[in-house]
Amino acid sequence: MMTQQGDFPEVHFPDAAAMSEAFGHIAEHGGHILAEAVNNAASHASAAPADPLHIADVAMAAARTVMANPFRLASAQTDLWFDCAKLWRNAARRAMGATPLPVILPDQGDRRFSNPDWTEVLALDSVKQMYLLWSRFLTQVIGDADNLEPHMAHKVQFHTRQMIDAAAPTNNPLTNPEVLRATLESGGLNLVKGLRHLMEDMDRGHGKISPRMTDFDAFKVGQNIATTPGKVVYQNELMQLVQYTPTTATVSKRPLLIVPPWINKFYILDLREKNSFIKWAVDQGHTVFVISWINPDERHAAKTFENYMLEGPLDALARIEKATGETSVNAIGYCLGGTLLASTLAYLSVKDGGKDKDRIASATFFTTMTDFSDVGEMSVFIDEEQIAGIEASMAEKGYLDGSAMAASFNMLRANDLIWSFVVNNYLLGKDPHAFDLLYWNSDNTRMPAAMHSFYLRNMYLNNLLAKPDALTLAGEKIDLRRIETPSFFLSAREDHIAPWKSTYAATQTFAGPVKFVLSASGHIAGVINPPSANKYCYWTGADLPAEPDGWLAAAQRAEGSWWPEWNRWVGERSDGEVPARQPGAGGLPALEEAPGSYVARRAG
Structure with a gap:
């Protein structure tokens, strides 16, 4: 000193x-x-x-x-x-x-x-x-x-x-x-x-400065990160469907489908054994299926938000039925994956008179925006001029480079995610530490041009998803007010990407029964909080008043992880038990080992 x-x-x-x-x-x-x-x-x-x-x-x-x-x-x-x-x-x-x-x-x-x-x-x-x-x-x-x-x-x-x-x-x-x-x-x-x-x-970075946040050589997907055993049992142009190997003799009859965001890779839910939500869910007796989105390139430029719905959760539902014989699933959507899940529920509620609306028996939403009227600090990047600039950039390659999206997110917490690494890497001359979360954060994904333009304009800029019949997907005008599916919303109190008071708006929109839970911490740590860590806390409340502050004032605080609270809720919607299902043993053959080749594909 x-x-x-x-x-x-x-x-x-x-x-x-x-x-x-x-x-x-x-x-x-x-x-x-x-x-x-x-x-x-x-x-x-x-x-x-x-x-x-x-x-x-x-x-x-x-x-x-x-x-x-x-x-x-x-x-x-x-x-x-x-x-x-x-x-x-x-x-x-x-x-x-x-x-x-x-x-x-x-x-x-x-x-x-x-x-x-x-x-x-x-x-x-x-x-x-x-x-x-x-x-x-x-x-x-x-x-x-x-x-x-x-x-x-x-x-x-x-x-x-x-x-x-x-x-x-x-x-x-x-x-x-x-x-x-x-x-x-x-x-x-x-x-x-x-x-x-x-x-x-x-x-x-091809001329752009992007400080390394972690040691890229310390991790390899499928070897020491994203290692929960399973098989890829199906794939199409946009996704691979991963089924995980059971660890219990019996499992819930109703399978669990996880729809992750495609802004980041799904293995945030499967970093290490000690903090893997996927591993924990498997250990609780769920037959877990996860959508692993491809890291798109110019070949996917014309893929739209509609394609992500049709070739993502809807295709997955058909394949899960073939693999297990079950016609309905419990589903989880994380962040943008949750926005897609809500859109899918609204689509199923009206498609063919709603005959398939029960294909998703319950829906869980992790830090999910459905009303974009207040997106917090993300709004600084959303206006007509900036979106037009993004579209011009995407027109060159057919996609938005992953580093551009990462830079925007990092600016929301610049001292932690930019300047701390400038000091460590460039002024102190130190190598960054090996940290699984920051490795995942640096594993960028691209955005197809058509999909990303649709998402920015219709969700962020014009907030059409929250407006009745204002958005059309696969020929159907969708309305979130028609969703009768029992829903569990998990939000995070310090979330700077999906502000919890904005995510709460869905409790006033969905027609079905809704349970809202608020976790301490932020967009990632508030979700990835295993019971074994004994960290943070969460709030629950039976009443759902119009104002989120009113809900929090009456909510009950509980210490530790919210994961067991969710498992009790989804367990009531699991339709009994059946003998454990092995991936590849049903109607879908195993194609390769989990986590699959799509998630291993790195941008650049």
């Missing part, structure tokens, strides 16, 4: 051999990047917009909102001046041995300033507090951007926070105490290694 009394680490000279090796790698990857840039420039001019997020428009709007309220600007400037003067006086007093209270403190839970040097070293403490004061000043000056229309106001606030996060002194090698220590102790080798990592990432 560095202190203001001069307890600095010993300075070391650079290791010549290590430096030479690092610079060799830098030159190699730099050559690749330059050659690719030249080839791309020579081959074609990109149709994608130069400013896909329309930051120039956001900057102009920010300037307008500042100038529109000079009194707020003057007040914020006065507050900043007095706070800075107090900070300078405190610094002088500390230099003379006093211990004044800080002018400003980081928010509780802000891990960027957890190193004790940020408090104990006078210069660093002053830099930290000055940054926090300027951050507060910018936030106050922008205010609620009340002179702008709500969507632009939200974009201004969001991108202001992105700028504030980027400017943090923790991201600067001259002011981050951990980086300063590493630089002195290694003779600067950490920065050279960091440059090597940067060039490797740019080479891997």
Whole structure:
């Protein structure tokens, strides 16, 4: 630890051999990047917009909102001046041995300033507090951007926070105490290694910077991740159907079908044995089938949301009947997979007079949006201009590159998912840790152009799924109000992708019986919370008032995982027991071992 009394680490000279090796790698990857840039420039001019997020428009709007309220600007400037003067006086007093209270403190839970040097070293403490004061000043000056229309106001606030996060002194090698220590102790080798990592990432990203979040070589799908035993028993152009090997002598008569999102890969539900929802469900006596979506390419450009319904859950229902003889299933949809499941239920309720609506006997929705009127911070990426830019980009290849979607999600938690890795990989020169969740998060999937355009415009932009008969799928106008299927909704209180108060809207829409459960934590940890971990908590409530806050006020809190609560609920809808079913032994032959080849296909 560095202190203001001069307890600095010993300075070391650079290791010549290590430096030479690092610079060799830098030159190699730099050559690749330059050659690719030249080839791309020579081959074609990109149709994608130069400013896909329309930051120039956001900057102009920010300037307008500042100038529109000079009194707020003057007040914020006065507050900043007095706070800075107090900070300078405190610094002088500390230099003379006093211990004044800080002018400003980081928010509780802000891990960027957890190193004790940020408090104990006078210069660093002053830099930290000055940054926090300027951050507060910018936030106050922008205010609620009340002179702008709500969507632009939200974009201004969001991108202001992105700028504030980027400017943090923790991201600067001259002011981050951990980086300063590493630089002195290694003779600067950490920065050279960091440059090597940067060039490797740019080479891997075809000129774009995408910090590695984990050790990509530490995991291999089907070997030490996604290892629950089973077989692929069917496949079509969009999906493979995986049936898992039972671990109990008898199983529930009604099979369980899981419909995961295709924005990410299904093995978030099967990371390791200790946190695998799929393995746990198998152990509870369910015959588990999972849809494994293909990672699409230009051949799938014309595949629509409708195709995902017809070739996904509807095709799976027919194949499960052939494999087990059962005409109905309990179904789970996760995130976008849940949106597809809700659409499928609405479609079945009207197709041929609803004769097949009981093919899905119960539906469970994990962090699922059906009403997109309030999508939280995701809305900053959704407007006509940005969607048009995305469509122009997709028109070139026939799909949206997975890295583009990942970058948007990462911006929602920039300090955790961007800047922490910039510091670790590029400033400290460290290799990222091997972490199964971050490996999955980095295993990007593409979006077919037709499907993604339909999804963005009809769900996010125009919210047609929530409007009666406004959306047509496979020739049928669908209405969520016709869904009579018993439904279990699981939402997460800190979800930044599917805000729980928005997911709650389905409780007021579906016609059938609904159970709503709220988990602690976020979009992933709130779902992947095995009972053995004994973490977090959840809330349940029998009444479903119109307002979500009213539901939470009356809800009962329970400690631990919600998984057993769901299993009791779905167990009441499992139609008895039968001898365990082996994959491949029924009407569908085994094609390959789980998790199958579709999920193993990586983008790029």
